[in-house]
Amino acid sequence: MQQQHFDLLLKGAMLIGVGPHHDSMARGVIGIRDKRIAWVGEEAPAGATATREMSLGGRIVSPGFINMHYHAGLNFVRGIAPDLGFAPSYTPGLPQASQLRPDEAAALSQLGALEALKAGCTTLVDSFVEADAIAAGMAELGGRLFLSPRLNDVDFAYVLAGKRRFDAERAARMLDSAEAFITRWQGSADGRVHTHLTAHAPDTCSPDFLGAIAALARRHDLKISTHLAQSQDEVDWVQARYACTPVGLLDSLGLLGVDLLAGHCIHVDENDLALIAASATQVVHIPLGNAVSGRFAPTNAMRAKAVALSLATDTMHGDMIEAMRWALAIGRIQQGCVSDDWQPADVLKMATRNGARALGMADQLGSISVGQLADLAIIDTRQAHLTPCIDALGTLVHNGTGRDVEHVIVAGELVVENHRSLRVDEAAVLARAKAATHAVWSRCEPALRPLPEAAFS
Ligand SMILES: [Zn+2]
Structure with a gap:
């Protein structure tokens, strides 16, 4: 049997939203190839290789x-x-x-x-x-x-x-x-x-x-x-x-x-x-x-x-x-x-x-299923408010927040890693948005509340 090679192999995470019935897995492996999920299982296929592996103990992987x-x-x-x-x-x-x-x-x-x-x-x-x-x-x-x-x-x-x-x-x-x-x-x-x-x-x-x-x-x-x-x-x-x-x-x-x-x-x-x-x-x-x-x-x-x-x-x-x-x-x-x-x-x-x-994309998005586009959110539960994590889905919904998302994958590409965008300079994005906010508030009628200048300094 031919060995499988993946672009990215995610190992050891708790999985939620798996398959058409959205099952959970206490510990699973996701293999990603050519933008799509190519493998989901408790273990990687025998002899599988990967360009990159991520060990995700203590994390939840959810469909994006x-x-x-x-x-x-x-x-x-x-x-x-x-x-x-x-x-x-x-x-x-x-x-x-x-x-x-x-x-x-x-x-x-x-x-x-x-x-x-x-x-x-x-x-x-x-x-x-x-x-x-x-x-x-x-x-x-x-x-x-x-x-x-x-x-x-x-x-x-x-x-x-x-x-x-x-x-x-x-x-x-x-x-x-x-x-x-x-x-x-x-x-x-x-x-x-x-x-x-x-x-x-x-x-x-x-x-x-x-x-x-x-x-x-x-x-x-x-x-x-x-x-x-x-x-x-x-x-x-x-x-x-x-x-x-x-x-x-x-x-x-x-x-x-x-x-x-x-x-x-x-x-x-x-x-x-x-x-x-x-x-x-x-x-x-x-x-x-x-x-x-x-x-x-x-x-x-x-x-x-x-x-x-x-x-x-x-x-x-x-x-x-x-x-x-x-x-x-x-x-x-x-x-x-x-x-x-x-x-x-x-x-x-x-x-x-x-x-x-x-959106008419049920065959492409929405679950962790072989053949779907690899759009995934990876949540870090190794934090006080998410410990113990006995039931991954219940813990996420009742105690999680968006700030707990550690990595984000879209079409197999890591676009956020360790809470940071890999595509843009986040400080520059924040600075441009603050400047824009200041500019539009400054142009508005004097009837509006006075600008808190300190917020824009
Ligand atoms: Zn609206």
């Missing part, structure tokens, strides 16, 4: 986390925005993403993508302003990306004043630049950059614009992200204008379905849930972001209807381990008890396998 709804560049309002309202785009008193210059959006987005990658998010589904300017810096980090420009034919200046005014010229301009973006970026960075289309929300996109985005997505076979039923304001505005719910509006426009990645879905009624379930719309659950604004999506009722749920952090942080913990807690709060319905294995699937399915 798939963060299904993110805005990497929104970190310039973190620590402030969550205490003022809900989504920054609807919150007066903050500098807005639309006020960022391209280089500033790029600096902030690279920081947000770095934060998420270091926390084990090997795939990020991101939408933001200045998509063309931000893509290269995000891709430079080596993670897998699904990027989209933020598409809205409303002017957010009016939204901040509680009004909506749609602009057909803006819509046409945005569609043209979105198509150019797709052409430029789809499949770039050695196949790690994908594109999708983000229709911002049912109250910030006109029905005509929503229809046009759906047509463009179909032409290019792309997924569509959106914010859906995120606030009572959105529900009330849609009800007053169109005499239906936001979910009903998207249904009438033909947007519901397996290709729609619907973020939030908090304010949904029984009929909305039935429409979501019947159409196989993919719900992206954002447990911590919703909870900080005092709300949660009815995930328990959704799962009872077999609605597909994946997981995301949205804004202000990129830690999917934290998101798993919150998803578990929010599920249990709705039930008022601990049951078999909400266990660590359920939220790990939401953070990995379900995201892969929603």
Whole structure:
């Protein structure tokens, strides 16, 4: 029998999310060859050789986390925005993403993508302003990306004043630049950059614009992200204008379905849930972001209807381990008890396998399986808060954080090693993002709170 040679052999770690059923292994070996997982077993194949071996005693290897709804560049309002309202785009008193210059959006987005990658998010589904300017810096980090420009034919200046005014010229301009973006970026960075289309929300996109985005997505076979039923304001505005719910509006426009990645879905009624379930719309659950604004999506009722749920952090942080913990807690709060319905294995699937399915990549991503792309997060449990580690999955979900991720592998390449990016100078990334934050806050109206100069020195 021919000896097997691997590019990278990971030995001695606890494995979670193994195979199609997401089993755990107390001690396992992963062999990686040509970007993919080529071996999973308790031992390496007899006589196997490897270009590099890593001894990972005391570590957990998980499928890389798939963060299904993110805005990497929104970190310039973190620590402030969550205490003022809900989504920054609807919150007066903050500098807005639309006020960022391209280089500033790029600096902030690279920081947000770095934060998420270091926390084990090997795939990020991101939408933001200045998509063309931000893509290269995000891709430079080596993670897998699904990027989209933020598409809205409303002017957010009016939204901040509680009004909506749609602009057909803006819509046409945005569609043209979105198509150019797709052409430029789809499949770039050695196949790690994908594109999708983000229709911002049912109250910030006109029905005509929503229809046009759906047509463009179909032409290019792309997924569509959106914010859906995120606030009572959105529900009330849609009800007053169109005499239906936001979910009903998207249904009438033909947007519901397996290709729609619907973020939030908090304010949904029984009929909305039935429409979501019947159409196989993919719900992206954002447990911590919703909870900080005092709300949660009815995930328990959704799962009872077999609605597909994946997981995301949205804004202000990129830690999917934290998101798993919150998803578990929010599920249990709705039930008022601990049951078999909400266990660590359920939220790990939401953070990995379900995201892969929603992206149409279930055969490529989401588990530690032979043939899948080698996208892995390696967590160091040799720390006080993770000791003893009797059950790897339970310990990770209840006690872990993104900062415990020691190494990150994407397509077989180590992109983070010993908690540091191997692709970029992290200090320079932080410095550029701080300078960008200072610049945009400095340009904003005097009505905003005074800048704490010390934060930028
Ligand atoms: Zn969002």
